[in-house]
Amino acid sequence: MQRTQFGEMACSIARTLDVIGEPWSPLILRDVWVGLSRFDQLQADLGISRKVLTERLGHLVEQGVLERHPYDNRPRYEYRLTAKGAELVDLLMVMTAWGDRWLAGEAGPPVLYRHHACGEIAAVDLRCDHCGEPMHAGDVDPLAGPGSAP
Amino acid sequence: MQRTQFGEMACSIARTLDVIGEPWSPLILRDVWVGLSRFDQLQADLGISRKVLTERLGHLVEQGVLERHPYDNRPRYEYRLTAKGAELVDLLMVMTAWGDRWLAGEAGPPVLYRHHACGEIAAVDLRCDHCGEPMHAGDVDPLAGPGSAP
């Protein structure tokens, strides 16, 4: 008996969860994204147990989302986002947008993002990569794709 | 001693995780989104333990993401997305896009999405809600927002 593995399912959501779905993983990614890159920094910022942090970092490196590499002659390492990991930041931005909208309350969002292109405080918006029109829950029909059959 | 609650953190990502970050929750949302709405349907489709499914549904309803309501004179219930929950589908679409791109492999994506507006098979793309330009990992600077202080 073991915990269910989502990676085996024919579903990109489940497979993505297999990479960053474990507790803490998205927060680790967030920290690395904003520049916290060393073990002790992450541990202190998150308050995560060192054991679990070790496991998560190992998994994220294994999945090609983070890269561990030395920054000193001593055995010191820092973690960086790979290209694969940087694209996961899209996910973080959408989570941020949703949390800002539905959970921030009176106080307002804890963090704001300034968009380089326009210089404004902004949030993300989902568009169709084909026609550029908005793309949300009710705007699509799911169809079986090539990777669906056994 | 108890499991760490992310909801207390001053971070919209952490707070969002408190709502849908538990194992299975995103997959439950996906199923409800595509039309599986009854307890036994969800249980059979996901292979989740009934105990955990009960807990997750309860939590999602409590958080206002799902609505439980009767569909018969008998004690029968179905779960539906609320407006708050429907906006979480954005998150699922971004997870799908990332999984399709990085994890689908040779076989291709298991599910395709046809966009109503243009009729094409499409994926989501993240844009700035201000200027409409692309908005990804390197395109923003985080600043402290109003909800950041202790």
Place this chain on the structure above:
DNA sequence: CACCCGGAGTTCCGTAAGGGAACCCCGAAG
């Protein structure tokens, strides 16, 4: 050279959460 330091983990134990299967409740249909 002996000692200490700080980063990066590893080990160990107690509690809590997931997996699985069996059981229960309830209203309708036979």
Place this chain on the structure above:
DNA sequence: CTTCGGGGTTCCCTTACGGAACTCCGGGTG
């Protein structure tokens, strides 16, 4: 009045998290 099926509960077992202590290792400092 028994059966059926949806919608959960209950119980036990195993795995995983939290927390604190311990280890390892290379570089300064006296």
